[in-house]
Amino acid sequence: MKSYWFDNTAGDQRENHDSGRSVDTGYLAKLGVLYRHCPSIETVDRIASERSYKNRDEIVVSPEKMGSGYEDKVKMFFNEHLHEDEEIRYILDGGGFFDVRSIEDEWVRIRLVKGDLIILPAGIYHRFTTDSQNVRRIRMHFCILDANTITPPSTSKRCGCSRTNQNGRRLIVTQK
Ligand code: KMT
Ligand code: NI
Numbered sequence: 259m260k261s262y263w264f265d266n267t268a269g270d271q272r273e274n275h276d277s278g279r280s281v282d283t284g285y286l287a288k289l290g291v292l293y294r295h296c297p298s299i300e301t302v303d304r305i306a307s308e309r310s311y312k313n314r315d316e317i318v319v320s321p322e323k324m325g326s327g328y329e330d331k332v333k334m335f336f337n338e339h340l341h342e343d344e345e346i347r348y349i350l351d352g353g354g355f356f357d358v359r360s361i362e363d364e365w366v367r368i369r370l371v372k373g374d375l376i377i378l379p380a381g382i383y384h385r386f387t388t389d390s391q392n393v394r395r396i397r398m399h400f401c402i403l404d405a406n407t408i409t410p411p412s413t414s415k416r417c418g419c420s421r422t423n424q425n426g427r428r429l430i431v432t433q434k
């Protein structure tokens with residue numbers, strides 16, 4: 259795992275976009291984002307059961323698995339959105355980036371590789387992309403543990419003043 263401020267330059271989302279300014283796990287924790295390196299799936303299972311997770315899925319993001327829809331899927335994952343429940347993501351193979359919004363709404367880029375686990379808090383705006391290795395057909399395989407609710411920014415209201423509560427979490431009000 260490596261986390262840093264996104265450089266906000268144009269160019270392929272799968273490049274590193276490393277501004278050179280790192281972000282430590284203490285700051286991630288302030289956003290409610292928790293990181294653990296888990297060499298074994300048993301640790302992942304234990305964390306999920308301690309936190310009473312009910313849903314579990316696995317996804318392989320690769321041109322082989324996704325066929326002609328691959329490029330569109332990669333673009334879709336990069337659309338900013340939030341989930342109404344906490345989410346665990348565990349990388350089984352390959353690598354990729356989760357970008358999460360900071361307290362000031364800047365992007366923090368989190369590079370994850372095999373064995374990395376992150377917990378995204380409910381309501382944090384984020385987006386995902388594979389890294390440039392995917393172009394070379396190294397697959398990314400990860401475990402999704404969640405309740406599968408996705409709310410794109412256009413259908414959710416952010417809280418008026420600072421848009422976050424004290425934990426850096428979004429206050430989520432879904433428009434009906
Ligand atoms: C998520 O929550 O895991 C993402 O937004 C990444 C795309 S879902 C495979
Ligand atoms: Ni998501």
